[in-house]
Amino acid sequence: MENGAAPTAKPVIVAIDGPSGTGKSSTSKAVAAQLGLSYLDTGAQYRAITWWMVHNGIDLADPTAIAAVAGKPEIVSGTDPAAPTITVDGVDVAAPIRTQEITSKVSAVSAVPEVRTRITELQRSLATGAERGIVVEGRDIGTTVLPDADLKVFLTASPEARAARRSGELKGADLHATREALIKRDAADSSRKTSPLAKADDAVEVDTTELTLAQVIECVVTLVEEKRAGK
Ligand SMILES: Nc1ncnc2c1ncn2[C@@H]1O[C@H](COP(=O)(O)OP(=O)(O)O)[C@@H](O)[C@H]1O
Ligand SMILES: Nc1ccn([C@@H]2O[C@H](COP(=O)(O)OP(=O)(O)O)[C@@H](O)[C@H]2O)c(=O)n1
Secondary structure, three states: OOOOOOOOOOOOOEEOOOOOOOHHHHHHHHHHHHOOOOEEEEEHHHHHHHHHEEEEEEOOOHHHHHHHHHHOOOEEEEEEEEEEEEEEEEOOOOOOOHHHHHHHHHHHHHHHHHHHHHHHHHHHHHHHOOOOOOEEEEEHHHHHHEEEEEEEEEEOOOEEEEEEEHHHHOOOOOOHHHHHHHHHHHHHHOOOEEEEEEEEOEEEEOOOOOOOOOHHHHHHHHHHHHHHHOO
């Protein structure tokens, strides 16, 4: 084997949750790549269904309208951490799901129970099908989607650090506006009735404010290895 676990090892399921900008995607991708596991960005799935709703003119102020069509789009996620993909009805939406428009609308769509049921089913079937195991990142993975995960990690960071990281990505974005938008989205995600953003009781909390990305990756890889060794 080049890296990661021996082929006979039991598949390992890792849940990584936390608010926006804490480093979930970067950490999860790198940990999965290092350990030879699959990788699933569940935020991309909620963004994809939101993109489809916008594309089809669904009234996002009306949860009943969203619920009525929640089963329509076919969302397919590619789980190779070196090249994750996402399509809706066969269309590659990797770029359009990252626009400000979708970012500002995703919380309204992801709060609808019928949307969550649909996407949760997809997530569980991908996790079950991952031969060597998977790193799944999102908001409710440890609490709801995969409550029996082998390892649960909850990443946090100060709003200032998270806004600075996000502004760094969106060239020229205003730091204050980015911070406000991020806080607003976290509040919506944390206060929804169905499956809110929350730390599972048995999750390991890692505050990444003062850590480099490399340190966070190393910390999570060590936690996975300790679990595998039965510690
Ligand atoms: N510990 C860290 N220190 C500095 N920058 C980081 C750290 N973790 C992630 N980043 C950067 O912050 C940005 C957001 O990270 P990302 O993984 O997308 O967060 P999330 O998935 O939680 O929203 C990315 O540009 C990433 O490279
Ligand atoms: N497991 C998840 C993952 C994302 N989401 C929703 O999807 C949105 C986008 O998630 P994301 O992970 O792409 O967001 P970023 O943190 O990358 O900005 C979140 O703000 C939530 O509304 C969710 O409800 N449950």
